Amino acid sequence: METVAKYEGDLNLKATELRLGLPGVEDFEKQKTPIVRNNKRALVETGDDCGSNNNSDISDARDRDLETAPAAKKQVVGWPPVRSYRKNSFQSKKTEVETSGMYVKVSMDGAPYLRKIDLKIYKGYPELLKALMAMFKFTIGQYSESEGYNGSEYVPTYEDKDGDWMLVGDVPWEMFISSCKRLRIMKGSEAKGLALGL
């Protein structure tokens, strides 16, 4: 499901936070109390608003603006006149496009063609694995840290940002979806090497 990130105020503080997960993943909340949410936003923005509070500065500000027209203008509340709903829809969309790990190819040893899935729609490994099993009609055994998917006919692996082939499930989910470039369902016999940590 699509998630919509709600950013607080125009400063977009969340986007500059350092984190491993994709932006907006944990921000999805049902709009049960939109009033509270909007309250925060209004306060933050009026706090930031230094451009339009002082009436006598209007013509001064305008002259200044004309002189410094090429320079970036300080932000003003409510300008440009685009509704928050619309602004927020695209703030989240832009960061979605910029991050990697959204649609990834999935190949399975022995299958004639590849599939593509959107990693963002899964909440965690169990869901992803269930979907893969349904898609390719195979089964895998239980995952364990020490032994991987020992005993399975097939083993899910992925290629990460560094180009290495990793076992699906070793790293936290957030880290996985931001670093996964493609998936490969390997035959169990071939995967023995991975599980043993070679």
Place this chain on the structure above:
Amino acid sequence: MSEEQHASSSSSSFPEEVLDNILHFLPTRHHRNSFSLVCKTWYRADTLTRHELFIGNCYSITPQRAIQRFGNIKSLVLKGKPRFADFNLIPVNWGAHFKPWSTCMTSAYPWLEKISLKRMLVTDSDLLLVSNELLGFKELVLDFCEGFGTTGLAAIATNCRQLRVLDLIENAVLEDASLEQLVARSPSLKKLRLNQHVPIEQLWRLMVRAPQLTDLGTGCFVSADPMVQVDVQRDLPLAFAACKSLVSLSGFSVIVPEYLCTIYPVCANLISLNFSYTTINTEQLKSFIRHCHKLQKLWVLDIIGDEGLQAVGANCKDLRELRVFPLDVREDAEALVSEEGLLAISEGCRKLQSILYFCQRMTNAAVVAMSRNCLELKVFRLCILGRHLPDHLTGEPMDDGFGAIVMNCKKLTRLAVSGLLTDKAFSYIGKYGKSLRTLSVAFAGDSDRGLRYVLEECPKLEKLEIRDSPFGDAALISGLHHYYNMRFVWMSSCKLSREGCKEVARRMPQLVLEVIVDPLVEDTGEAVEKLYMYRSLGGRRSDAPKFVSIL
């Protein structure tokens, strides 16, 4: 003969039945308003037969007074907050509660069929009340409202068996289960606009159940689940083709371009298309728009570029309304559309009646060209994103462009201006804007003279919203003769003082002047940062929050 008929035969020669018949033909509430002023009998006839109650400002009258006046209302249109609330200029909890209206209306008008609310605060309990009390309820439109959630909507979906229209414009989400329930139980459902979180599989299921849909707002246009039970490429076009009545599509908040072609079967019939949440590019739009010859209303993002707009101009000869929204909402963002796109539209779409155009740069020449090509224009809203930007080719203010619009477009009723504008622009508006009803001004004008031109010379002006413009008390006073004819005036970050506003309040007893202060600022002194002024028969409202002081 009844009492009324005795009375009518003495004061006018029309018996009641004839009056009722005449009334039936009056197209708008404005005509009815005039009709009701003729004499008591005609007033009474209107009172008994008016079915739609339109209240443009929920604080202009109390619900109790409204139900006294009209006894037989089937449709209610109610508007709350002023439009600038959309841009965070009004603190939350300012007001516009639907509750006093919902309790009053549901008991006074049990046969109420339609409720259309704009910028109101609506709670779940309000919706629950509506769903329980109004047995024949047919249409719910919630436009930019807030305060409710899935509980209220589920009540509507469950209890209102006769629902024909559910239009939630940019509002909350309806849970999956209720949505399908709603569609399954509502064979009369014609308009379903949710615009959010409806994945493709569910969309398909909904369409298959409701082939009578004329208006559909889709939401996500991607598959939520790779193990889809529906083959999107094959089944969705079939489902779309089965909706033979589909004329309006909107939503598509997340779209995978490959799925675009599934909509092709309906393109030829489409009258209204809202792609303004869709980040499709120029090429995708061009291949799509080729099929849409009947299109009358189009909302898009500026990423389609001037080239995309040229394609629109070339293909959509019947276009009446166009809105081009900015993807990147910043003043100094990359210019994706410009005067070239506007020119292409003006040359291709001669029947254009309404335009909202966001851009980074513009020229007077292109605006003048539009004023000459699109003589049917009723609404012209141009938003040059950078404040005080002149014509980017000549360096001149944008006065002449907007002047040409008011001069040549004789049907113009709504105007929004932007860019660098002097008092001259306002003199044009005053001189030529004789049909103007709504005017939106931001960062414009040189002096009080500007506002005076408008207030003194635009006789039809009803709604005026101004921000960050150098208009002061003298200008405000110049409009006293006209304010009772207006729905509201909004002025923020102008040069108003408390004393000036108090003067207006003193002289106009049926005008309510709300001074809205920033809840965080303790002492604002004499300067009035935000003024919201409106005529009212209800007097000072009782639900005003602390940050609103009514003069």
